[in-house]
Amino acid sequence: MDNPYVPRPYKVLSSARETADTFTMTVGMAVLHSPGQFVQVSVPGYGEAPISICSDSRKEIKLNIRQVGAVTNALAGLKKGETVLLRGPYGKGYPMKKLNGKDIVIVGGGCGVAPLKGLIDYVENHRKDFGQVSMFLGYRSPDDIIFKKELAGWKKKYSINVTVDKKGNTKSCIDAREGFVTDALGETDIRADKSAAMICGPPIMMKGSIGILKSKGFRDKQIFVSTERLMYCAMGVCCHCMIRGKFTCLDGPVFRYDEIMDIENG
Amino acid sequence: MEVLLLKKERLNGFIEKLQQDFEVIAPLKGDVIRFLPLKNPDDIFLGKNAYFPIKEYFFKKNEVLFQFNGTKIIVPELPSKKRAFFGLRRCDLNAIKHQDMVFMNDIHDPYYTAARKDSYLIGYHCNTAPSPYCFCGSLELADYFDLMVYDKKDDFLVEIGSSKGKGMAKKYASLFSKTSKKISEEEKKIPGSDRLEKKDISLFYNNSDWKKGTDLCLSCGACTALCPTCYCFETHDEVKTSNINEGERKRNWSSCQLQEFTRVAGEHVYRKDREERFKHRIFHQLEYFKEKHKVPLCVGCGRCIEGCPTRIDFVDILNNMKVENG
Numbered sequence A: 001m002d003n004p005y006v007p008r009p010y011k012v013l014s015s016a017r018e019t020a021d022t023f024t025m026t027v028g029m030a031v032l033h034s035p036g037q038f039v040q041v042s043v044p045g046y047g048e049a050p051i052s053i054c055s056d057s058r059k060e061i062k063l064n065i066r067q068v069g070a071v072t073n074a075l076a077g078l079k080k081g082e083t084v085l086l087r088g089p090y091g092k093g094y095p096m097k098k099l100n101g102k103d104i105v106i107v108g109g110g111c112g113v114a115p116l117k118g119l120i121d122y123v124e125n126h127r128k129d130f131g132q133v134s135m136f137l138g139y140r141s142p143d144d145i146i147f148k149k150e151l152a153g154w155k156k157k158y159s160i161n162v163t164v165d166k167k168g169n170t171k172s173c174i175d176a177r178e179g180f181v182t183d184a185l186g187e188t189d190i191r192a193d194k195s196a197a198m199i200c201g202p203p204i205m206m207k208g209s210i211g212i213l214k215s216k217g218f219r220d221k222q223i224f225v226s227t228e229r230l231m232y233c234a235m236g237v238c239c240h241c242m243i244r245g246k247f248t249c250l251d252g253p254v255f256r257y258d259e260i261m262d263i264e265n266g
Numbered sequence B: 001m002e003v004l005l006l007k008k009e010r011l012n013g014f015i016e017k018l019q020q021d022f023e024v025i026a027p028l029k030g031d032v033i034r035f036l037p038l039k040n041p042d043d044i045f046l047g048k049n050a051y052f053p054i055k056e057y058f059f060k061k062n063e064v065l066f067q068f069n070g071t072k073i074i075v076p077e078l079p080s081k082k083r084a085f086f087g088l089r090r091c092d093l094n095a096i097k098h099q100d101m102v103f104m105n106d107i108h109d110p111y112y113t114a115a116r117k118d119s120y121l122i123g124y125h126c127n128t129a130p131s132p133y134c135f136c137g138s139l140e141l142a143d144y145f146d147l148m149v150y151d152k153k154d155d156f157l158v159e160i161g162s163s164k165g166k167g168m169a170k171k172y173a174s175l176f177s178k179t180s181k182k183i184s185e186e187e188k189k190i191p192g193s194d195r196l197e198k199k200d201i202s203l204f205y206n207n208s209d210w211k212k213g214t215d216l217c218l219s220c221g222a223c224t225a226l227c228p229t230c231y232c233f234e235t236h237d238e239v240k241t242s243n244i245n246e247g248e249r250k251r252n253w254s255s256c257q258l259q260e261f262t263r264v265a266g267e268h269v270y271r272k273d274r275e276e277r278f279k280h281r282i283f284h285q286l287e288y289f290k291e292k293h294k295v296p297l298c299v300g301c302g303r304c305i306e307g308c309p310t311r312i313d314f315v316d317i318l319n320n321m322k323v324e325n326g
């Protein structure tokens, strides 16, 4: 029987910088997966880290990685043609089939945009299954905007709101307003009745966004949150990722909001 | 289930026979009582339950998951050893049952399975609760043994609980005698072991009394290390100083009572307060595991209380909780 702890080797097809501390790696892993799922990436000597898949293809997977620790920094050093060790995909993603016909509201903060990018790609690949798409994406500064290239494309098709905490004096071709993503969300007219909202970002931003959506008439069942937790096994055993009795790695990382509620202390 | 009789003076003979076929692990008394490889059958200590949890033999404190050299991975051989465990209490046996559910049913863990496969479990039934902290009688424990030894006044009665147990009874048949006695469910109840009064703790999630326990908590993690059912772990890589491309990925026990347990990038910690972490442990033991596996994880052994340096007794805390309004 297969040893579930052992990662397998895959080829790095490309690795491209997004911002000063993030990059996107394309890996030759051909695997069925749903948006919101993740893989465990290993760098021997450094350890493992869960990384969400930010693409929607059966031929390869894209991983947007922020350099925040030993593993992710080591991954930044991997070049095209080299080997990366992976296991997965794991977790429950967005229930896309159940959302057919719905308007999609996407709310992302910082590197929380990465898991949502997989969802956006899926919507693009199944465009006729969904209604209007509106995005609210917030970053610290223009320099922190990930997927700049893709963003230009999304602008043409969807309603996009990009905010930055501080504009600074860097010139950016992205048209972003200063403020928080929650401000942009609050000011916009979005109709709750036939929508589903997907949120991913820092805890405070998720909390704020959920509050605003609810004030606009969204019910808990229409809100999907993608959670981030420390995890080791990704198989529902090590217990580090528990939110009350739920496992982020098995029952999540995407939860319908009414399934978890107490994200912070549960 | 089938019951045999073992004369008291034959116990050592039985253990010696076992020693010919198995490595025998039994409770020994040193600074504390702990299950250790047995040399002399006279050393077995049955006066009290063991302080250390039996899990250290299956879900090891330290396990090498694999060796690596660059991106090449080598999984170590996982030989399984014929071992007989003697003197396991009902709580110990149920703790093994619950960890079996996790490591051999929820997932197929090759390390745990190898250690567990050729293990023979021989229990020793408590006639009364050996420690003031025991509360196994308040929980839903099951029969889970190959053989169970009941200490009756004149003799031991030995109940067969599995095909492995049957095999042992056959192999050592000359030591046992036939008996018409049976072990009733009533006899399996252990006097003094039902001090947990609350059956459903879900009503107490927001109770203010969780504070009572945690004001004394030192976040030392003794409770989770000593608990025979706690199965949380972490993994990390260790490299050779001579060649940093070579090394091992290891698995270690970890504790939900420490902030490190949930710390993510940006120094964010979930369940930041001791109170939340304490409550999480008790809810995992009594509620969350049950939601998925139909039985509570906790087996009521009381080790997490006995081994706590400030003796936080979650059973007392729960017993005193009142339903609050709002």
Ligand code: SF4
Residues within 6 Å of the ligand: B223, B226, B227, B228, B229, B230, B285, B297, B298, B299, B300, B301, B302, B303, B304, B305
């Ligand atoms: S939680 Fe405490 S009483 Fe329950 S099994 Fe673990 S150590 Fe024993």
Ligand code: SF4
Residues within 6 Å of the ligand: B049, B089, B090, B091, B092, B126, B128, B129, B130, B131, B134, B135, B136, B137, B190, B193, B299, B300, B301, B302
């Ligand atoms: S918890 Fe029950 S089985 Fe375990 S030592 Fe105490 S009385 Fe015996």
